[in-house]
Amino acid sequence: MPRKNRFLHVLLGILLGTFVSVVFVARHRGSSMCLPPAKTVRRKHLDPLELIGVNNNSLEDKHLLFVGVMTAAGYLDNRAETVYNTWGKEVPGKIAFFSSEGSYSNSIPLVALKGVDDSYPPQKKSFTMLKYMHDHYIDRFEWFMRADDDVYVRTDRLEVLLRSVDSRKPWFIGQTGRGNTEEFGLLALESDENFCMGGPGVILSRETLKRIAPYLEDCLRNLYTTHEDVELGRCVKKHAGISCTWSYEASDYKQMQVILYHNQSGSTAFTGDLKQKEVHKAITLHPVKQPQYMQRLHKYVKGLKIQSLSQESVDLHRDIASSMAQLNVPISEISNADLAKNMKLFDEEAGSDDYLGDPTILGIPPSYSRFRPKELRDVLDWEFINRTVFSAKDLNPKRRIPSSMREGIDDILREAMDIINQYSKQRGRIIDYKDIYYGYWRLDPKYGVDVILDLLLVYRKYRGHKMTVTVRRHAYIQQTFTGIEVREIDINQPYTEETNENNLPFHEKLIKQISRISSNLQLTDIFDSSSSNASKKKRINFILPLSGRFKTFKRFMDVYEEVCIKENDPTTLIIVLYKENLYDYEESLGLIENVQMKYKNYDIKTVLVNETFARGRALQFGVETTNQDDLLFFIDVDIVFNAKSLMRIRQNTIQHFSVYYPIVYSMYDPEFFGKKYDIDDYKLFENESLLNEDNGFWRQFGFGIVSLYKSDFIKLGGFNTTIVGWGMEDVNFYDSTIMSRLKVVRSADPGLIHVYHPVQCDNDNNLDNNQRAMCLGTKASTFGSLNDLQIYFLKNKHLFS
Structure with a gap:
């Protein structure tokens, strides 16, 4: 071959070889996971001991545990930094992060591993990290942990576990794995071999790391699979002679699968309710993919x-x-x-x-008689818990278990079962919770919560004569109050857009987020009750049915004048006035005309009706005077209201979306038990301290006071105008609302007070059986509080014999 051609062939071979190498490297790197852009900068070299804050000159500066966290350049300022700022600060020893060559961070102790990139799977990164840990830290720590940047570690529990184990012996601790169903038998594992799953964390004693360190490079050159944790397990088995711990006999925990916990939910793991037994029992929790969920878990x-x-x-x-x-x-x-x-026993005040x-x-000390009542009214009432709650002190004697109580019972059960099984290992038995037959609950306002539970349990004896049997046991539990603690937060701290919001505490982030939302939605327009902002508010159309009762109507008009007219609040008052009582009719009409003359620019309308009063028909007459997009508020003449109640009407009523049914506070008969105060003085009700269980009750089953838009009222079919006499029209309308797609907003509104008036229903022959029963029930509920009725009964037993 001519010399020139030979030279061209050699040159072509070199170029082709270079191209193949580039393609191979590109494909190799292309197999890596999708990572954020790498943060790679040259950094000043730090001594390995100086990097983690260990005294280089003192051999006595020894620690329990070294944690090496594998991360990647793209995760340094999010995942890795979050780990360092949460559980990483509480390691009973030291922590360092290991990333690819050229990685750099000023905020965490970082080792940029020479010759290592961020490709996946990370066998080289893992084995190189372990070699680094051995070469620089082997004589400074008893235990070494290999962790990922998406694992959360309960460091206090980990310390308890490790201090109970002899680190001079070879240990390889983790959640044992043999591969999933598809991989089983394909990982080149012998029948007695396993591996520690990498996700929840792997712990090696000093002796184990010493044994495998000389062979890590050899293990890396002889890989059987692409799984880093499988290959580490194979290396440990071959050169340290041990397998991953199936369970550890000396610990208080039953299985490594429980204490080193891997959640199968992937990216949604630990994003929901954290009150789970796995969260409470585990030492490590994996995976926690997002920094905000790591912070949330840490706070929990x-x-x-x-x-x-x-x-x-x-x-x-x-x-x-x-x-x-x-x-x-x-x-x-x-x-x-x-x-x-x-020398005082308690020297600080x-x-x-x-x-x-x-x-x-x-x-x-614990006792069900800690609280000693001085009066009958102070006696603590027990509530009975079954599938529902039965209570003598509630207006609804039978109700479903509220979510707060259910959550509290779950907490109690979890803590109680932990106490019961505290010494289960020594006793060779475990007791599992199965169900609650029934229970009793009461609140001690000074000392805490008392609970009695009849539990169905499963007793499992696993030592000696093994057995499983179902048993019932009573649990007598007290949760003691520990006093009130107040934490003050300054929400006016200076903040600039340049501030890294990820570093802010959770409450400050929340404040900034609320501030941004409120500025975008102009929520201040809703909450600002000043007259200068009145033009921006939605107009409320009061619809008031009225038949007789002039004295009560005068009080209502005084309130309306004070709250709406004088404050220039955009409202319209539509009075549907019946002519049934001529004297009251003329007096009411005269009062309306006087107010209209006094405030000529204010919108007050009157609809005159000459027929037998029916509330549903009266409200329907008022609705017909309004427009399609008007906000309506159905109100009774007995109601006293304030500006805050108008704010809540606007806030909770959204066209095509929600209807607001406020729960009003209903006053008891003040004269029945000699409580003398002038119910016609509306200013009396401005004092919210008046709203207590002795003076009235929250009318949970009253649906007559409601706000909604006319368009939604029409879609719901309006009121049943065939109903005459007392009640029922509001209940039927509420049923229609519930069955519709509109959202029902129910909330106790201290700005809406139903002032007492006698309920007349005994001699009304127009009432059907349901109306009469409801009327009598309402009348009975307005006499007085349970405590007052009890006292009245004890003083007047002769009246009931």
């Missing part, structure tokens, strides 16, 4: 720790109280007691950072 775990410390505080206070009782010091005097001369709490509350 912190809350659990606060609860645990609070319970510890209660136990210590009880021990102190018990010890002082032996010295004849009553619990009421413990706060001022001396341990010795000039309330308000101090070192205040230990009120011993008269925290130190009192």
Whole structure:
């Protein structure tokens, strides 16, 4: 071959080889996961010990655990930084992050592994990290953990586990795996081999890491699969002679699958309700893909720790109280007691950072008789819990279990079962919760919550004579209040757009988000009750049916004048006036004309009706005077209202979407029990302290007061105008609303007060059986509170014999 041609062939071969290499590398890198743009910058080299804050000159600077977190350049300022700022700050030792060559971060201790990229699977990154940990830290730590940047670690529990194990022995601890159904038998594992799943974290004792370190490069060159955790398990088995822990006999936990927990939900894991037994039992939780969910989980775990410390505080206070009782010091005097001369038992007073709490509350021993009622009205009522709640003190004696109570019972059951199984290992048995037959619950306003539960349990004995049997047991439980703590937050802290909002505490993020939303939606227009903003408010059309009752109507007009007219609130008053009582009719008509003359520019309309009064027909007459897109408010003459109630009407009533049924506060008969006050003085009701259980009740089953748009009223079919006499039209209309696609908004409104008036229904022959029953029920409910009726009965037993 001519020399020139030979040279061209060689050159072509070199170019072709280079092209093939480039293609191979590109394909290899193309197999990596989709990562955010890499953050790679040259950084100053730090000594490995200096990097993690270990004294380089002192061999005594030793720690329990070193955690190596595998991450990638694109996750340094989100996932990795979040790990470092949450559980990473609480490691019982040190933590460092390992990423690809050239990675850089100023905010976390980062090792950029030479010759390693961020391709997936990360076998090279994992094995190189372990080699680095051995070469630089092997004599400084007892345990070494390999973790991902999407795992959350309960470091306090991990410390308890590791301190119970002899680190001088070879240990390979993790959640045991043998591959999923599709992979089983395809991972080149022997029958007695397994591996520790990488996601929930893998823990190696110092001895294990020493044994495998010389062979890590050899293991990396001889891979059987693409699974990093499988290959690490194979390497540990081959060179350390141990497998992943199936279960650890010396620990209080039954299985590694429970304490090193992997959730199968993928990216949605731990984004919902965190009150799950897995969250409460686990040491590690995987995967937590988004930083905000890692922060949320961390705050929840912190809350659990606060609860645990609070319970510890209660136990210590009880021990102190018990010890002082032996010295004849009553619990009421413990706060001022001396341990010795000039040495107080509690030397810090309330308000101090070192205040230990009120011993008269925290130190009192558990007992169902802690609270001693001085009067009949102070006796604590028990509520019966089955599939529903039965209560003598509620207007609805039988109701479904509210979500707050159900959540509280679940918390109690979880804590109770943890206590029951606290020594299950020593006793060779486990007890599982199955169901609740029934229970009793009451609230002690000073000391806490008392609960009695009849539980169905499953007793499983797994040592000796094994057995499984179903048992019933009563649980007597008290949850003690630990006092009120107040945390003040300054919402006016300076904030600029340049501020990194990801670093803000959760409450500050929430405030910024609300601020942005309110500015975009101009929510201040809804809440601003000043007259200068009145032009922006939606006009409310009051529709008031009226037959007789001039004195009550005068009070209503006084309220309307004060709240609406004088404050220039955009409202229209439509009075449907019946001529049934001539004197009241003429007086009411004269009052309307006087107000119209006094405020000529204000919109007050009158619809005169000459027929027998029926509330449904009266409201229908008023609706006919309005336009399609008008906001309507059906009201009774007995109602006293304020500006805040108008705000809530506008806020809760949305055209084509929601109808507002406020729960009004209904006053008892003030004269029945000698409570003398002038019900015609509307200013009396401006004092919200009047709204208590002795003076009235929240009318949960009243549906006559409602706000909605006329277009929605028409779609719902309006009122049944065939109903005459007392009631029922509002109940029928409410049923129609419930069955429609409109959202029903029900809320207690302290700005709407139904002032007492006698209910007349005994001699009304126009009432059918349902109307009469409802009328009599309403009349009975307005006599007085349960406590007043009880006192009245005890004083006048002869009237009921």
